[in-house]
Amino acid sequence: MKRWLPLLVLLVCAAFAFRALGLIDATGLWTDELYTTGKSFQPSYPALLQMLSRDTHPPFYYSLLWIWGQLLTPSAVTLRLFSWVTYLAGGLVITAQAGRLTSVRPRLAMALAALFAFCSPYPVRFAIEGKGYALLVLLxxxxxxxxxxxxPLLYGLAVALAACTHFYGLFLFALTSLWDASRRRWPLAGVGAGALVPSLLWIVVASAYLLRSGTGAWIGTPDFALLEDTLARGLGLWPLPKLVVLLLVLAAIQRWGCHPTSRVAAGDWPAADRSGLIPSLLMVLAVVAVSFFKPLAFSRYFVVLLPALIPWLALRAAALPLNRLGQWLGGSALVLLLLSWWWHSFADLDPALSGQVARESNQFQLLSRQLQAEPHRYSRRARLFNLSDRMETAAGRMDPPPVPWGDGDALQRALISRPAPSQLWLADSGSARASRPRLNRLQQQAEAAGYRCEAVDLEAPYAQLRRCAPVGVSGTSGLPSASAAPDPRMETAAPQP
Structure with a gap:
């Protein structure tokens, strides 16, 4: 391996990592991130545990965030910064693991693992997201x-924490314990199984919520879209054509790009076992099979495969006895892959690429700022809007609103109050199709009380707003003059009419 290559790899990985850090506050918090703030930034730890007993995830990630929030001011930046720190730590452990697993060109294996761990779309996408996936990868x-x-003891500790971070950690290491038992690795199997007890106890604590019929109902049964979406998270844009091209390049390297007299023995089975890839794949098969009866398979959850898959891919690539043609083919494919990742990894994180400041089809941030001074603003998702107000206020981007957002019950109380409000604002965040039913229910309440509502065009695809005024009262469809000045990022990112 040439001496300048490690430095080049370090620079490329740093470029991806620090570009992600620079975009940490470029987009507003989306639904799941807002729920994370509501669960984690509680006034006391008992309050946190009580909140989590009615949630779909185990408590370790949120417990760490609660401690994080005691040390730093709770805000969108500090929320996402925690994920970025764990993304760095996870990438370092994965890189070290690749070097530890191979005796053939370990430095090259570590370089490849670093590029995959720090630069591929899967880890980058979660590096600045207020969810527990980066922590799960690290554990x-x-x-x-x-x-x-x-x-065994340190392994058991990591297993226990991973299983208490996400239930896919529980599934993964339950299958791993069975696999180790089948290979007669009794200390590892026993410790791994025992380490799952805390997460199983948490299932008992939260069973009233976890076992109800509606929990996880938004996850669909496995289909081709699940495969395509999972591949897209790992490979980037056009995943299936890209996978075909990569397989063709690999076939060409195997045929013409390797020294025929010095081929390295395959060794796939022992390497896949030691890296954890075999139990990881067994977990995928089990989850997909179960999901035909009780849907559990969701593409972002398969991020748990990265810590086993990346070192295995890296050590297999490093072991290839490449000739000059093979080095040229492999290097060219890697460079083109990294260039595509530079765009796709940040497509949903950088407003300059996406053309908007929305993430995951949500723009709570925009509506919070536009309606911050309005006393009568209502939404079926009032809790999320109040959390958005809290985060925007903590960031210093808006003043504390005079009154919180109200839900449907609050709207009904306002409608029967005297004097009646001169105008009402009904809001929702999401696509027009998803938001319409929620907004229609609020509008029906207002119209039944003698109001007439009209849509307000914010030139933002995921911010839905309606203004309601009593019948006979004239008004404009523009935004209230008391609203905060729009964020310059939003002016530049909004689609042009």
Missing amino acids: VALAWWWRQRQR
Whole structure:
């Protein structure tokens, strides 16, 4: 391996990591991130546990965020910064694991693993998201590290924390314990199974919520879209054509790009075992099979595969005895892949690329700022809007609103109050199709009380707003003059009419 290559790899990884950090506040918090703030930034830890007993995730990530919020001011930036720090730590452990697993060109294996761990769309996408996926990757990577080194107690600790971060951690290491037992690795199997007890106890604590019929109803049964979306998270734009091209390049390298007299023995099975790839794939098969009866498979959850898959891919690539043609083909494919990742990894994070400041089809931030001074603003998602107000106020981008957002019950009380409000604002965040039913229910309440509502065009596809005034009262369809000045980022990012 040439001496300048490690420095080049370090610069490329740093470019991806620090570009992500620079975009940490470029988009507003989306639905799940707002729920994270509502769950994590509680006034006391008992209040946090009580809140989480009515949630779909175990408590470890939110517990760490609660501590994080005691040290730093709770805000969108500090929320996402926690994920960025764990993204860095997870990438370092994955890189070290690739070097530990191979005896053939370990430095090259580590360089490839670093590029995959820091630059591919899957980890970058979650590097600045207020969810627990970056932490989950770190903990799973630590578990594989200690398992490979035959350190049962440290392995068990990592397993317990991973299973208490996300239930896919529980599924993964339950299958791993069964696999290790089948290979007669009794200390690892026993410790791994015992480490799952805390997450199983948490299921009992939260069983009233977790076992109800509506929990997880938004997850569909497995289909081709699940495969395509999962591949897109890993490979980027046009995942299936890209996968075909990569397989063709690999076939060409195997045929013409390797020294025929020095081919390295395959060794796929032991490497896949030691890296954790075999139990990871067994977990995928089990989850997909179960999902035909009780849907559990969701593309973003398969991020748990990265800590096992990346080191295995890296060590297999590093072991190829490439000739000059093979080096040229492999290097060219890697450069083109990184160039495509530079765009696709940030397509949903950078307003300059997406043309808007929305993330995951949400623009709560825009509506919070536009209606901050209005006393009569209502939404079926009032809790999320109040959390958005809280985060925007903490960031210093708006003053504390005079009154919180109201829900449907609050709207009904306002409608029967005297004097009646001179105008009402009904809002929702999401696509027009998803928001319309929620807004229509509020509008029907207002119209039944003698109001007439009209849509307000904010020139933002995921911010839906309606203004309602009593019949006979004239008004404009523009935004209230008391609203905060629009964010310059939103002016430049909004689609042009």
